[in-house]
Amino acid sequence: MRPDLQIIQKWIEPESRVLDLGCGDGTLLTLLKETKRVESIGLEIDAANIQQCIKNGVNVIEQNIDKGLSNFETDSFDTVVLTQTLQALSSPDELIDEMLRIGKRGIVTFPNFGNWRSRIYLASKGRMPVSKFMPYQWYDTPNIHFCTVKDFDELCANKGIEVLTRMVVDSKHKRGWGVGILPNLLGETAIYHLTRNKIRDQ
Amino acid sequence: MNESLLKNSVGIVKPQKCHFDSPLNLRSGKILPNFDLVFETYGELNENRSNAILVCHALSGDHHAAGLHSLDDKKPGWWDACIGPGKAIDTDVFFVVCPNNLGGCGGSTGPASINPETGKFFGPDFPVVTVRDWVNSQAMLADKLKISKWMAVIGGSLGGMQVLRWAISYPEQLHSAICIAAAPKLSAQNIAFNEVARQSITNDPDFCEGYYLDKGTYPKRGLTLARMVGHITYLSDSAMRAKFGKTVSDFEKEGDNFGRDLRAGTLSFGFNVDFQVESYLHYQGERFSKNFDANTYLLMTKALDYFDPSFDFNGDLSKAFSASKCRFLLVSFSTDWRFPPERSREIVNALLNTKKEISYVEIDADQGHDAFLMPIPRYTSALKSYLCRLHNEIENNAP
Numbered sequence: 104m105r106p107d108l109q110i111i112q113k114w115i116e117p118e119s120r121v122l123d124l125g126c127g128d129g130t131l132l133t134l135l136k137e138t139k140r141v142e143s144i145g146l147e148i149d150a151a152n153i154q155q156c157i158k159n160g161v162n163v164i165e166q167n168i169d170k171g172l173s174n175f176e177t178d179s180f181d182t183v184v185l186t187q188t189l190q191a192l193s194s195p196d197e198l199i200d201e202m203l204r205i206g207k208r209g210i211v212t213f214p215n216f217g218n219w220r221s222r223i224y225l226a227s228k229g230r231m232p233v234s235k236f237m238p239y240q241w242y243d244t245p246n247i248h249f250c251t252v253k254d255f256d257e258l259c260a261n262k263g264i265e266v267l268t269r270m271v272v273d274s275k276h277k278r279g280w281g282v283g284i285l286p287n288l289l290g291e292t293a294i295y296h297l298t299r300n301k302i303r304d305q
Numbered sequence: 306m307n308e309s310l311l312k313n314s315v316g317i318v319k320p321q322k323c324h325f326d327s328p329l330n331l332r333s334g335k336i337l338p339n340f341d342l343v344f345e346t347y348g349e350l351n352e353n354r355s356n357a358i359l360v361c362h363a364l365s366g367d368h369h370a371a372g373l374h375s376l377d378d379k380k381p382g383w384w385d386a387c388i389g390p391g392k393a394i395d396t397d398v399f400f401v402v403c404p405n406n407l408g409g410c411g412g413s414t415g416p417a418s419i420n421p422e423t424g425k426f427f428g429p430d431f432p433v434v435t436v437r438d439w440v441n442s443q444a445m446l447a448d449k450l451k452i453s454k455w456m457a458v459i460g461g462s463l464g465g466m467q468v469l470r471w472a473i474s475y476p477e478q479l480h481s482a483i484c485i486a487a488a489p490k491l492s493a494q495n496i497a498f499n500e501v502a503r504q505s506i507t508n509d510p511d512f513c514e515g516y517y518l519d520k521g522t523y524p525k526r527g528l529t530l531a532r533m534v535g536h537i538t539y540l541s542d543s544a545m546r547a548k549f550g551k552t553v554s555d556f557e558k559e560g561d562n563f564g565r566d567l568r569a570g571t572l573s574f575g576f577n578v579d580f581q582v583e584s585y586l587h588y589q590g591e592r593f594s595k596n597f598d599a600n601t602y603l604l605m606t607k608a609l610d611y612f613d614p615s616f617d618f619n620g621d622l623s624k625a626f627s628a629s630k631c632r633f634l635l636v637s638f639s640t641d642w643r644f645p646p647e648r649s650r651e652i653v654n655a656l657l658n659t660k661k662e663i664s665y666v667e668i669d670a671d672q673g674h675d676a677f678l679m680p681i682p683r684y685t686s687a688l689k690s691y692l693c694r695l696h697n698e699i700e701n702n703a704p
Contacts, residue, residue, distance in 0.1 A: 160694045
């Protein structure tokens with residue numbers, strides 16, 4: 104199982120309502136249904152993934168999250184999840200707002216562009232990093248809004264979003280001591296547990 | 306005889322008839338004291354009576370959804386693409402029931418039936434029935450068949466509207482509602498097309514105020530015209546271009562002639578049929594007029610126009626579904642302009658707002674509204690997987 108999904112699982116309350124944005128083949132929601140008995144809905148646009156969700160008994164709605172989530176009511180879910188999709192959205196900042204409008208809490212995971220591999224690649228080759236982890240060329244990548252852990256921290260601060268937990272894992276998907284000290288340099292995947300700012304709640 | 310029609314088919318089927326002596330209170334306030342429902346079944350009901358699927362038909366459909374009535378039939382039932390052994394609605398696994406709706410002309414009590422009180426055809430005196438009335442009568446049929454809970458109620462178009470009504474009116478009596486290519490209510494444009502169809506029927510001199518059967522005739526021209534208009538709304542622009550654009554004329558060597566195939570290879574410079582599409586519509590319309598009752602057509606279009614489950618809830622569709630307990634699957638088709646994907650999404654959003662279990666797929670298909678009748682791979686696999694998964698869950702949870 105993808106390591107970010109394993110970590111996310113721990114943050115989901117039993118029998119809560121979960122919305123998974125870009126749910127893929129429904130792996131996370133299947134897991135959560137089994138382990139936490141959650142009520143869930145996944146959004147997906149890939150036909151093969153949707154078919155797999157239906158096969159797995161995952162509630163899936165064919166909807167492009169890049170076109171907005173205005174059809175979802177405020178506070179209609181406990182947790183809204185967005186895994187490894189933030190960087191592919193046209194307006195990631197607006198989507199984060201929407202996530203925290205629809206859900207009381209949000210979980211976001213993304214590849215950390217501030218990782219040392221990306222830095223060395225760009226510094227030494229002078230070219231956009233291409234790796235096993237991010238295998239695209241600059242012109243054909245679906246990842247149009249890369250950010251670093253620092254960038255995302257700043258976005259949350261600017262929006263007054265409270266970061267409940269931040270986890271960063273390295274390429275071996277471990278949380279070594281080094282990653283704890285230098286998350287933006289050593290971390291490859293960032294995992295955030297967010298809740299909306301207190302000012303808006305009052 | 307056409308052997309190929311028997312391949313993966315439920316085979317030769319025989320309609321059944323069920324008589325109901327208990328009165329049916331109609332939405333209009335009128336009462337139908339007794340009535341018949343004609344229906345077909347495919348597959349076997351299991352011991353737990355837990356594998357039953359109700360299929361609801363659309364405007365021009367009937368109880369003959371799959372298989373053949375005789376080996377001389379040129380065409381199988383209207384949803385043979387999806388119902389049969391190994392098909393999306395797998396008759397090796399499920400027991401499928403498809404009734405002809407009240408007011409229909411397939412054998413259930415309707416305008417073309419004899420009114421037992423007068424000994425004459427009901428004709429225009431048959432009461433206007435609504436989707437709700439149909440569903441109430443289908444629930445009475447379920448009681449007779451001793452099916453206390455459908456595994457699924459499935460329908461496309463007007464059939465999908467019956468599915469929604471089932472989920473609202475009989476929340477305890479279905480595990481799942483599968484609503485295909487439908488809308489939560491008709492738009493002004495939808496109603497407008499229906500009114501053109503009705504006007505063409507009622508303005509035909511052979512309509513005789515609806516008493517045409519008593520006079521031994523029927524409004525052939527009106528019903529033909531009504532069907533021609535309807536048929537256009539079932540097809541997409543691209544499907545029509547493809548269907549009627551098979552020849553390439555000298556001055557359109559590019560290949561796409563916009564579906565302007567000529568019937569006789571040359572223009573007539575008169576007001577006769579020049580293009581293939583015209584001839585096709587004439588043929589379809591006329592064929593339909595011979596097999597369908599005009600009063601039933603009027604009645605079915607009215608049932609469509611009146612359908613609006615939000616009406617009892619001050620226009621709030623979410624509230625209409627609040628008592629529903631089943632899970633939902635909604636399907637729409639990209640080129641359907643009669644009930645386009647946006648209309649299905651209205652239903653999806655209403656269900657989301659009332660926290661129902663729901664899945665929704667939008668199938669890329671060229672065939673317009675008619676796509677719901679076609680064996681489109683993504684569509685049929687979604688349907689099959691959904692039913693299969695649900696069946697397994699129900700059987701595993703059974704005591």
